[in-house]
Amino acid sequence: MSQFWKPGTERPRLVDDEEGGVLLYPTSSSSSSGFGYGSLEKQRQRLPVYKYRTDILYLVETHATTIIVGETGSGKTTQIPQYLKEAGWAEGGRMIACTQPRRLAVQAVASRVAEEMDVKLGEEVGYTIRFEDITNEELTRVKFLTDGVLLREMMDDPLLSKYSVIMVDEAHERSLSTDILLGLLKKIQRRRPELHIIISSATIEAKSMAAFFNTSKRRRDQEQGPIREPAILSVEGRGFNVEIFYVDDPVSDYVRAVVSTVLSIHDQERTGDILVFLTGQDDIDAAIQLLTEEAQSSGKQGLVAVPLYSGLPRADQDLVFSPTPRGKRKVIFSTNIAETSLTLEGIVYVVDSGFSKQRFYNPISDIENLVVAPISKASARQRAGRAGRVRPGKCFRLYTEDYFASEMPVVGIPEIQRSNLVSCVIQLKALGIDNILGFDWPASPSPEAMIRALEILYSLGVLDDDAKLTSPTGFQVAEFPLDPLISKMILASCELGCTEEIITIAATLSIQSIWIPVRGVQKELDEAKLRFAAAEGDHVTFLNVYKGFIQSNKSSKWCHKNFVNYHAMRKVIEVREQLKRITQRLGIGLKSCEGDMQAVRKAITAGFFANASRLEPFSHNGMYKTVRTSQEVYIHPSSVLFRVNPKWIVYYSLVSTDRQYMRNVITVDPSWLTEAAPHFYQKQMHSSIPQ
Ligand code: CDP
Numbered sequence: 176m177s178q179f180w181k182p183g184t185e186r187p188r189l190v191d192d193e194e195g196g197v198l199l200y201p202t203s204s205s206s207s208s209g210f211g212y213g214s215l216e217k218q219r220q221r222l223p224v225y226k227y228r229t230d231i232l233y234l235v236e237t238h239a240t241t242i243i244v245g246e247t248g249s250g251k252t253t254q255i256p257q258y259l260k261e262a263g264w265a266e267g268g269r270m271i272a273c274t275q276p277r278r279l280a281v282q283a284v285a286s287r288v289a290e291e292m293d294v295k296l297g298e299e300v301g302y303t304i305r306f307e308d309i310t311n312e313e314l315t316r317v318k319f320l321t322d323g324v325l326l327r328e329m330m331d332d333p334l335l336s337k338y339s340v341i342m343v344d345e346a347h348e349r350s351l352s353t354d355i356l357l358g359l360l361k362k363i364q365r366r367r368p369e370l371h372i373i374i375s376s377a378t379i380e381a382k383s384m385a386a387f388f389n390t391s392k393r394r395r396d397q398e399q400g401p402i403r404e405p406a407i408l409s410v411e412g413r414g415f416n417v418e419i420f421y422v423d424d425p426v427s428d429y430v431r432a433v434v435s436t437v438l439s440i441h442d443q444e445r446t447g448d449i450l451v452f453l454t455g456q457d458d459i460d461a462a463i464q465l466l467t468e469e470a471q472s473s474g475k476q477g478l479v480a481v482p483l484y485s486g487l488p489r490a491d492q493d494l495v496f497s498p499t500p501r502g503k504r505k506v507i508f509s510t511n512i513a514e515t516s517l518t519l520e521g522i523v524y525v526v527d528s529g530f531s532k533q534r535f536y537n538p539i540s541d542i543e544n545l546v547v548a549p550i551s552k553a554s555a556r557q558r559a560g561r562a563g564r565v566r567p568g569k570c571f572r573l574y575t576e577d578y579f580a581s582e583m584p585v586v587g588i589p590e591i592q593r594s595n596l597v598s599c600v601i602q603l604k605a606l607g608i609d610n611i612l613g614f615d616w617p618a619s620p621s622p623e624a625m626i627r628a629l630e631i632l633y634s635l636g637v638l639d640d641d642a643k644l645t646s647p648t649g650f651q652v653a654e655f656p657l658d659p660l661i662s663k664m665i666l667a668s669c670e671l672g673c674t675e676e677i678i679t680i681a682a683t684l685s686i687q688s689i690w691i692p693v694r695g696v697q698k699e700l701d702e703a704k705l706r707f708a709a710a711e712g713d714h715v716t717f718l719n720v721y722k723g724f725i726q727s728n729k730s731s732k733w734c735h736k737n738f739v740n741y742h743a744m745r746k747v748i749e750v751r752e753q754l755k756r757i758t759q760r761l762g763i764g765l766k767s768c769e770g771d772m773q774a775v776r777k778a779i780t781a782g783f784f785a786n787a788s789r790l791e792p793f794s795h796n797g798m799y800k801t802v803r804t805s806q807e808v809y810i811h812p813s814s815v816l817f818r819v820n821p822k823w824i825v826y827y828s829l830v831s832t833d834r835q836y837m838r839n840v841i842t843v844d845p846s847w848l849t850e851a852a853p854h855f856y857q858k859q860m861h862s863s864i865p866q
């Protein structure tokens with residue numbers, strides 16, 4: 176009776192994405208499941224890249240740039256840095272870097288490599304992600320880091336001189352930082368011909384990447400040093416078939432559809448774990464809750480549901496990677512992090528919702544949103560491939576075959592073409608790259624987005640009339656590993672005497688949420704929030720929670736009682752300490768405003784004036800309009816100001832579901848907006864902002 180297609184109720188179809196036939200996914204030739212299968216060394220030798228070890232080392236040595244393409248799980252990320260180390264690339268005080276777009280992947284692969292090398296994580300093998308540096312200056316030789324962190328390292332060491340080889344991994348993801356990094360590495364190579372670059376990915380148009388890196392106008396025999404023309408190596412592996420199934424009719428609620436598909440697989444298919452692709456923590460939590468309820472009510476046993484998304488606490492991450500207990504079936508509900516960044520063992524079934532959360536920026540409205548959007552064919556193919564590593568698998572796509580064939584985009588749009596560029600521009604400026612429009616990008620950003628970014632940075636006082644970083648503000652803002660709007664808020668707090676409070680707020684904003692995720696206890700959570708709720712808004716509420724946590728002596732019991740996430744609070748304290756160190760380095764005094772919340776709100780306005788909204792007069796449903804572009808927006812239900820609807824607010828970010836919601840809002844006085852950014856609000860001054 177369900178409107179969804181159920182596995183087993185329809186003749187299986189073997190469909191190749193293009194040619195018609197069978198989908199083949201290369202995998203480890205031994206088809207071992209990894210764990211419990213001989214020593215780690217033996218496992219290493221069974222990986223597809225192992226056969227190419229000599230070729231890889233030869234190409235890296237003889238070429239300035241080597242592009243390596245190989246299926247997820249073939250061993251690129253965990254093995255190549257080790258091969259380089261074994262071949263001596265980390266001798267003489269040099270280091271090997273391997274970048275990843277995702278923080279969680281950095282942690283996971285670094286742990287795995289440390290284990291394989293039998294060393295303590297943080298010594299010979301280490302990792303660095305924002306606000307977490309698990310390396311040792313003297314000992315670390317192989318370092319995993321996010322591409323964003325490597326960009327930051329360039330601010331102190333523009334030629335990245337301590338690295339002999341830099342492997343830019345997951346290049347097909349085309350994250351914003353990856354693209355900036357690729358552009359900069361190309362520049363660095365001109366100054367440092369001895370720097371070797373590896374670009375690796377699961378799928379990439381290797382040719383266009385090679386063309387981008389082909390700086391050679393001369394032949395090798397005319398020149399000393401490595402060949403400038405990039406080498407391309409494709410790692411092959413034996414494949415297992417993946418049968419693809421589609422729904423007959425479009426699905427209206429993909430969370431429900433996912434759950435009913437998982438239950439049908441559990442009913443009708445033989446053993447093997449299930450990997451479900453959803454979009455984010457919210458729909459993952461919802462799906463797990465629904466699955467638990469449905470399994471309970473129908474008396475189904477043996478399912479172990481595990482979430483996987485970035486920001487997941489360490490203990491939960493371990494669950495994802497640990498072997499499935501005998502007689503059980505693990506169901507991993509993941510964001511697209513499991514698409515290519517992480518290898519999960521034992522997956523035989525994939526359920527693909529067809530969506531992922533993607534950043535979209537509209538330079539006209541100047542609004543950046545994280546929206547649930549359809550994935551590309553390239554992604555769909557990757558997702559399906561996750562089912563075919565251990566043995567032949569099945570992939571259940573919750574969209575129609577027609578949709579896949581005729582509507583789904585072939586590849587995704589690089590993030591740089593759908594992002595707000597404020598952080599990108601300031602980073603390039605801080606690295607002394609002034610002609611940003613003329614910068615050699617792997618994919619050009621839109622001029623409109625660039626102009627918007629320059630405009631905001633100018634109003635923040637970060638850039639001067641010649642679009643150069645101002646001194647000291649511009650350089651100081653660039654010094655923080657934060658969104659420039661937050662950095663500016665911190666700088667403003669110095670003059671307003673509330674830096675103690677503002678760095679707490681900045682630390683909290685950098686954490687996804689400080690509340691325990693709700694699963695059926697919305698009412699209790701709302702009541703707990705009320706205990707801390709401040710009339711001024713969410714930022715001041717954060718200060719109350721922080722104060723309570725400190726007064727409780729950082730007690731986990733206190734957190735539990737108040738629906739506050741203990742791990743998130745520990746992280747807030749850690750991040751806050753780091754921000755404190757940066758402010759001290761910049762000579763900013765750590766003053767407290769002793770409860771003067773006006774100072775705090777003014778400091779927030781100094782950073783976030785561009786995100787001001789005004790309640791529509793006579794609005795009965797809490798509709799606001801953004802001051803700059805008159806977009807319709809609403810206060811997010813998670814905010815303490817939800818339904819309070821004060822007249823003027825500034826928000827931290829927008830999320831878009833059925834409407835545009837403002838997350839983390841604070842009341843402001845409109846006159847502060849013009850005070851904070853006279854140029855920015857010049858046009859609006861006469862119309863909407865009272866003097
Ligand atoms: O980077 P790529 O997708 O090519 O593969 P990888 O991440 O280097 O993974 C190679 C193999 O290491 C996988 O097939 C897994 O068997 C194993 N691995 C693991 O067991 N646990 C991890 N955290 C990472 C990798």
Ligand code: MG
Binds near residue numbers: 248253344516
């Ligand atoms: Mg990898």
